[in-house]
Structure formats: C-alpha cells, structure tokens
Amino acid sequence: MKRHLISAADLTRDDALLILDTAEELARVSERSIKKLPTLRGRTVVNLFFEDSTRTRISFEAAAKRLSADVINFSARGSSLSKGESLKDTALTLEAMGADAVIIRHGASGAPHRLAGWVHGSVVNAGDGTHEHPTQALLDAFSMRRRMGRLDGLKVAIVGDVLHSRVARSNVALLHTLGAEVTLVAPPTLLPVAVGTWPCQVSYDLDAVLPKTDVVMMLRVQLERMNAAYFPSAREYSRRYGLDRDRFARLHDDAIVMHPGPMNRGMEISAEVADSARSTIVEQVGNGVTVRMAVLYLLLGGSESAIGGTE
Amino acid sequence: MSTILIRGARILGADPRDILIRDGVIAEVGERPGGREDHRVDQIVDADGLIALPGLVDLHTHLREPGREDAETVETGTRAAARGGFTAVHAMANTSPVADTAGVVEQVWHLGRTYGHCDVQPVGAVTSGLEGRQLAELGAMAESAARVRVFSDDGMCVSDAVLMRRALEYVKAFDGVVAQHAQEPRLTEGAQLNEGEVSARLGLTGWPAVAEEAIIARDCLLAAHVGSRLHVCHVSTAGSVEILRWAKSKGWDVTAEVTPHHLLLTDSCAEKSPLGPYNPIYKVNPPLRTAEDVRVLREALADGTIDCVATDHAPHPVEDKETEWAAAAMGMIGLETALSAVQEAMVETGLLDWAGVADRMSARPARIGRLAGHGHPIEAGAPANITLYDPSVRARVDPTAMVSRSRNTPYEGMTLPGRVVATFLRGRPTVLEGKLV
Numbered sequence: 001m002k003r004h005l006i007s008a009a010d011l012t013r014d015d016a017l018l019i020l021d022t023a024e025e026l027a028r029v030s031e032r033s034i035k036k037l038p039t040l041r042g043r044t045v046v047n048l049f050f051e052d053s054t055r056t057r058i059s060f061e062a063a064a065k066r067l068s069a070d071v072i073n074f075s076a077r078g079s080s081l082s083k084g085e086s087l088k089d090t091a092l093t094l095e096a097m098g099a100d101a102v103i104i105r106h107g108a109s110g111a112p113h114r115l116a117g118w119v120h121g122s123v124v125n126a127g128d129g130t131h132e133h134p135t136q137a138l139l140d141a142f143s144m145r146r147r148m149g150r151l152d153g154l155k156v157a158i159v160g161d162v163l164h165s166r167v168a169r170s171n172v173a174l175l176h177t178l179g180a181e182v183t184l185v186a187p188p189t190l191l192p193v194a195v196g197t198w199p200c201q202v203s204y205d206l207d208a209v210l211p212k213t214d215v216v217m218m219l220r221v222q223l224e225r226m227n228a229a230y231f232p233s234a235r236e237y238s239r240r241y242g243l244d245r246d247r248f249a250r251l252h253d254d255a256i257v258m259h260p261g262p263m264n265r266g267m268e269i270s271a272e273v274a275d276s277a278r279s280t281i282v283e284q285v286g287n288g289v290t291v292r293m294a295v296l297y298l299l300l301g302g303s304e305s306a307i308g309g310t311e
Numbered sequence: 312m313s314t315i316l317i318r319g320a321r322i323l324g325a326d327p328r329d330i331l332i333r334d335g336v337i338a339e340v341g342e343r344p345g346g347r348e349d350h351r352v353d354q355i356v357d358a359d360g361l362i363a364l365p366g367l368v369d370l371h372t373h374l375r376e377p378g379r380e381d382a383e384t385v386e387t388g389t390r391a392a393a394r395g396g397f398t399a400v401h402a403m404a405n406t407s408p409v410a411d412t413a414g415v416v417e418q419v420w421h422l423g424r425t426y427g428h429c430d431v432q433p434v435g436a437v438t439s440g441l442e443g444r445q446l447a448e449l450g451a452m453a454e455s456a457a458r459v460r461v462f463s464d465d466g467m468c469v470s471d472a473v474l475m476r477r478a479l480e481y482v483k484a485f486d487g488v489v490a491q492h493a494q495e496p497r498l499t500e501g502a503q504l505n506e507g508e509v510s511a512r513l514g515l516t517g518w519p520a521v522a523e524e525a526i527i528a529r530d531c532l533l534a535a536h537v538g539s540r541l542h543v544c545h546v547s548t549a550g551s552v553e554i555l556r557w558a559k560s561k562g563w564d565v566t567a568e569v570t571p572h573h574l575l576l577t578d579s580c581a582e583k584s585p586l587g588p589y590n591p592i593y594k595v596n597p598p599l600r601t602a603e604d605v606r607v608l609r610e611a612l613a614d615g616t617i618d619c620v621a622t623d624h625a626p627h628p629v630e631d632k633e634t635e636w637a638a639a640a641m642g643m644i645g646l647e648t649a650l651s652a653v654q655e656a657m658v659e660t661g662l663l664d665w666a667g668v669a670d671r672m673s674a675r676p677a678r679i680g681r682l683a684g685h686g687h688p689i690e691a692g693a694p695a696n697i698t699l700y701d702p703s704v705r706a707r708v709d710p711t712a713m714v715s716r717s718r719n720t721p722y723e724g725m726t727l728p729g730r731v732v733a734t735f736l737r738g739r740p741t742v743l744e745g746k747l748v
Contacts, residue, residue: 009512086630086633086634087634087635087638088633088634106635107637108635108636108637108638109503109513109514109515109589109636109637110513110514110515110588110589110635110636111589111635113587113588113589114589114590114634114635114636116587117587128514129514129515129637130514130515130516131513131514131515132514166514169512169514192510192511192517193506193507193511193517193519194506194507194508194510194511194512195511197508197511198511
C-alpha cells in the first residue's frame with residue numbers, strides 16, 4: 001500500500017483486493033457485541049471537512065473510533081476559496097498537532113494532492129470536487145462482491161451525472177482494475193467530452209443497457225444542473241434516465257441497485273426501487289464503515305493481523 | 312560621447328563580426344571596424360561564441376503596477392525583461408486602476424523611463440475598467456506622451472461583437488491595433504484546464520478550444536469587414552492556427568502571438584510533473600493544451616502564420632499559487648526564460664534559425680506595436696538595441712535566481728538551453744555578463 005489513498009486510479013489490483021479482504025475480516029468484528037479494536041490506539045486521525053457531509057464524516061469517525069484512534073473533527077467551511085485560512089496553513093496546523101492521518105473532503109478537485117505535499121501523515125481523500133471519492137468506490141466494490149459473489153466480469157451500469165461525479169470517476173477506475181465491465185449511461189451533456197478515453201463503455205440509452213446489467217448504480221442529479229442547460233427539466237430527466245418501477249422490471253432477477261446517497265427520490269430513483277430488497281443502499285452505509293476501517297488500518301496499522309489482539 | 316566595441320559576435324548566428332556602437336547608434340559592423348587599435352573605445356565587450364540578436368520586444372507583459380506591487384513593479388518587471396534580453400515591453404492594461412485613461416498610461420510610461428532597464432510601452436484598455444460596456448478614451452491614450460497604439464482588455468475578452476467592431480473601426484484613425492484575448496465567456500465559466508482527456512480525469516472544469524477559436528473567427532471577419540488591424544493574443548490551439556491561416560490567405564490585416572509556454576508545455580503538466588499533480592504553477596489562461604496543439608503552434612510560428620512570440624509574463628505572489636488548483640491565480644512569469652524556451656522549442660528542433668528568432672521576437676512584434684526605435688537589423692545606422700546570447704550552455708531553471716518579484720515559473724526544475732549574457736538599450740548596457748548593470 002502507498003502512504004496515501006487519494007485516487008482509486010492509484011490502487012493496483014493487489015492493493016484493492018487487500019483492502020476488500022481486510023474489510024471482510026473486519027466485518028466479522030462488527031458482528032460482535034464489542035466492536036472495538038485496539039489497533040490504532042494512540043494514533044490521531046483528523047476529519048478535515050471543507051464541505052458539509054455528515055454521512056461521510058460520521059462513517060470515517062466511526063471507522064477510526066472502532067480502531068481506537070483519537071479523532072479530531074475539523075470542520076472548515078469557508079475554505080481559502082472564501083478568503084479564510086489557506087489550505088496550506090490548515091495543513092501546517094494539523095501537522096503541528098501530530099496528525100497521523102488526515103481525512104479530507106474538499107470542494108476543489110486535487111485539494112488532497114496539495115495537502116499531501118504539506119503534511120507528513122497519511123492523506124485519505126473523502127471526496128474532492130468533481131475528481132474522486134475512492135473510499136466510496138471501495139465500499140461499492142465491497143458491497144457488490146458481497147451480494148454478487150464476484151467482481152470479475154460483473155456488468156455494472158453507472159447512470160446519471162458522470163461529468164460532475166467523483167463517485168463515477170473512482171468507480172470507473174477501481175472496477176476496471178478489479179475486472180468488472182462498466183457502462184456509463186447519461187445524457188451526452190453530462191458526460192466528459194473525453195469519456196471515450198476511459199476504460200468503459202458509454203451509452204445514452206438506459207433501457208437498452210438495463211437487461212444486460214448485473215449492477216445498476218444511480219448517481220445523484222443536482223437540480224441546479226437543469227438551470228445550466230444540461231437537461232431541459234427534472235421531469236424529462238426522470239423519464240429518460242430515472243430508475244422507476246417499469247425500468248426496474250427490465251433488470252434480470254439477480255441484479256442489484258445501488259446509490260451512493262443522498263438520493264433524490266422521484267428524480268433519479270423511485271421510492272419503490274430504493275426500498276426494494278434488491279437495493280443495497282442501506283447496507284452500503286454499513287459497509288462504508290467497514291471499508292474505511294480497512295483503509296485506515298492498512299495505511300496506519302502496520303503488519304499485525306487486522307483482528308489480532310481484540311479487547 | 313561613449314563608444315562600445317562588441318568583439319566577435321555572431322550576428323543572427325553568422326560568422327563573428329565586431330560591432331562598434333557610438334552614441335547609442337550602431338556605427339559600424341565589420342571584421343575590424345574603426346581601423347586598428349588606434350581609435351578611442353570606452354568599453355570593449357568580448358562576445359566570443361555569443362550570438363547577437365536585435366533587442367527583444369515583448370508585446371504582452373504584465374508589470375502589475377499600479378495596484379499589485381506585491382507581485383511586480385515596473386522596476387522589477389523591466390529588470391526581468393532586461394535579464395531576458397528584452398529592450399522593450401508592452402505593459403498590459405489590467406492594472407488597478409486599469410490603464411484606460413491617458414493619466415494611467417502616462418504614469419506607467421514615465422516609470423519605465425525613470426528606471427531605464429528597457430522601454431515600457433503601455434497598452435491601453437479597449438473598454439473602461441475592462442468591463443466590456445463602453446469604449447475607453449482610446450484617442451486620448453493614443454495622443455498622450457505614451458503614444459499608445461496597442462489596445463487590449465487582456466485578461467478579459469471583448470466579447471460583445473458590436474463593441475469589438477467599434478473598437479476595430481475607431482483605432483484606424485491613429486493606426487492602432489486591437490489585441491484580443493480570445494475567450495468566449497459563457498463557454499468558459501469556471502474553466503480551469505484545457506477541456507480534454509486530462510481535465511476529464513482530473514475533474515477540472517474544461518476550457519474548450521472552441522471558446523478561443525469562435526472569437527478569433529468572428530474577430531477576423533469583423534476586422535476584414537471594417538478594414539482594420541486585429542492582433543490575437545496568446546494563440547493556444549491548432550484550430551486557431553487554421554483560422555488565422557485562412558484569414559491571412561484572404562489578405563486581411565491579422566497578426567497573432569504565441570507564448571513560450573504554449574510552445575513547450577502541455578496540459579499533462581497538471582497531472583504528471585515533478586512538482587506533483589494539481590500544481591497551480593501550471594494554471595494559466597488560456598490553458599496549456601495538448602501535444603498536438605504544441606506541434607501545430609510551433610509549425611505556425613515557423614511558417615509565419617503566427618507572427619511573433621509574446622511572453623504573457625504574469626507574476627503572482629507565492630500565496631496566490633500555493634493553494635488548491637481552483638483557487639489559484641492564472642498565469643506564469645516568462646520574461647527571463649523566453650529566449651531559452653524558444654531555443655528549446657524552435658531552434659533545437661530545427662524549425663527556426665537565429666534570423667527567424669530575431670524576426671519573431673524583435674522585428675515583427677516591434678512592427679505590430681509600431682515601435683519605431685526597436686526591431687531593426689544589427690547594421691550601421693540602427694539604434695544599438697542588441698542582445699548577446701550564449702546558446703551553448705544548459706542549466707536547471709532556478710526560480711530563486713530570478714529578478715522578477717514573483718517566482719511562478721513553470722520551468723522550475725527543468726533544464727533549458729541558453730543564457731542572455733548582455734543586453735544593450737540604445738548603446739547603454741542594461742545587462743553585462745548575465746548581471747544587471
């Protein structure tokens with residue numbers, strides 16, 4: 001493993017499988033009545049969140065605490081973009097406090113790379129702008145492997161605002177590394193112009209893709225995109241790219257539905273589909289803690305077995 | 312009366328000649344001008360192995376004064392210019408206050424004369440406050456002591472077609488030229504990096520080539536329609552070259568510049584560089600483009616479709632670059648590395664000889680800017696604006712060794728050829744042995 005986890009594209013197949021396998025081991029701990037491990041006792045993990053994301057922050061916080069790390073939550077809304085303290089000064093402050101790992105969520109693509117140049121500890125990217133969200137991709141892969149039993153050859157459709165999605169970028173990179181076959185489905189306005197260079201298929205037609213799909217991952221579509229002329233109206237988007245009951249019926253019986261949350265029910269996904277037994281949306285949240293434990297363990301914990309020395 | 316003898320300089324790379332300068336003017340050029348040792352010479356400069364070029368002229372320099380003296384001043388910027396072999400620079404208008412009145416352009420012009428490291432020719436804004444709403448008093452600036460001939464809202468595009476048309480028409484009265492920063496604003500809202508493979512991977516908002524090309528095409532047509540003179544700033548795409556070639560083939564009075572960085576660097580610098588990914592030292596407007604664009608730009612400069620090199624020297628203080636990419640200021644410094652970058656991109660590749668370099672970095676920019684005292688060949692009777700350059704050395708670019716007030720060079724850590732050894736402004740050395748005089 002490298003020192004940081006900034007981009008899913010940096011992970012080799014062996015790295016990625018090591019994280020998923022470690023997460024499987026740790027998942028067994030989560031089933032015990034006492035969930036805490038002493039592995040990261042005395043280590044300091046900082047949650048540095050420049051964007052509000054309670055879900056991701058508490059997921060990392062729970063993961064770090066279950067490994068007995070000390071957790072500092074640093075909510076830094078109003079970054080240097082709004083003339084506050086610069087990212088560099090924040091980094092130097094954290095460095096002076098002796099942070100062993102910094103988990104950063106930031107609205108600017110590449111902010112974790114910049115941070116990694118200024119601190120000695122490990123940097124974990126918890127979502128940067130429209131670039132990447134690697135732990136989301138890892139927990140998605142983990143959830144898929146648990147449900148479907150494999151990743152190699154799995155047919156995954158990622159549907160929605162790919163252009164602005166860090167989840168999509170990380171998933172395309174990681175799933176490709178792990179042997180899955182990804183198809184991106186979106187209106188052409190919500191795909192990068194150079195998407196043809198990505199290691200995946202591209203389609204504008206959700207109905208044509210669904211019958212051949214094992215996993216369909218719906219991305220959140222923000223309504224403000226409508227005002228920037230990416231699509232004509234919420235209704236039209238929903239009609240062409242929303243996963244409703246009728247479309248859901250086109251999937252084969254074993255196919256599953258995923259969503260990184262938070263969902264716009266009625267926009268990209270209907271309530272019946274979101275709440276169906278074939279939706280993994282709730283278990284993705286639980287898996288998120290487990291996978292983030294594995295990441296922190298591997299970046300900070302050294303070589304002992306993940307579940308050795310349980311208290 | 313001051314007499315300087317430059318010994319053994321290879322003028323435009325030709326065989327060694329001596330150059331005798333008397334009272335700011337080239338008196339003689341020859342194998343042994345002025346006879347033997349008998350005539351009186353105040354100073355002898357040994358130019359053995361050095362190439363002599365006419366003093367370089369930059370059509371596009373940001374000196375930042377007035378307003379951002381923390382980034383650069385007329386004094387520090389012209390020192391950097393002299394160190395880079397320049398004897399004249401055009402100071403862009405996007406200062407604070409904007410150079411949109413006779414008063415501001417005269418102030419900048421006076422500062423240039425006071426320090427004397429090189430001639431400072433102010434550029435006037437096209438519109439008041441660079442706001443794109445109302446023409447600035449172009450005539451007043453033209454008639455001022457600064458004698459402004461180049462007008463530009465650089466940093467902003469004159470995107471309103473009617474305003475652009477009127478500006479082009481209006482400057483005809485005093486042989487002016489409108490230098491357009493070609494950037495369609497709606498297509499580039501929030502744009503960070505060339506729209507393509509790299510921006511898609513990095514998740515940075517794309518700056519599409521079409522946003523430059525659409526404006527250039529429109530402006531060429533407007534210039535032709537009103538019979539005026541258009542200059543296109545910092546051309547960065549292969550498509551722009553195609554449009555310029557077409558406009559020139561029609562005989563329209565359209566000229567263009569390319570920056571050294573667009574001749575040498577690509578958008579891949581934002582992803583893979585020794586300085587790490589997302590390093591905003593590579594953030595510039597227009598953005599670095601692809602390797603194919605670089606290839607086409609080099610060819611266009613070689614065949615004359617692009618008339619000249621202009622630095623777009625854009626100093627920024629450290630804190631404006633030590634940030635997240637999206638928060639960083641756009642621009643790079645370039646005066647002190649321009650000739651080296653052009654040698655690397657154009658001479659080492661065989662695309663231009665030294666006569667070609669002199670044409671693209673001195674004669675043509677002087678002609679476009681209507682600078683009568685610059686861009687002359689090194690021959691008897693011409694003003695003694697001369698740059699002596701050693702093309703044989705290679706060195707690592709060291710930002711801390713630069714004399715610009717800012718350090719934002721994109722070549723940090725790169726090895727580039729060549730070194731400016733001496734610069735003469737009307738016979739007076741501004742740089743000798745690589746150091747400011």
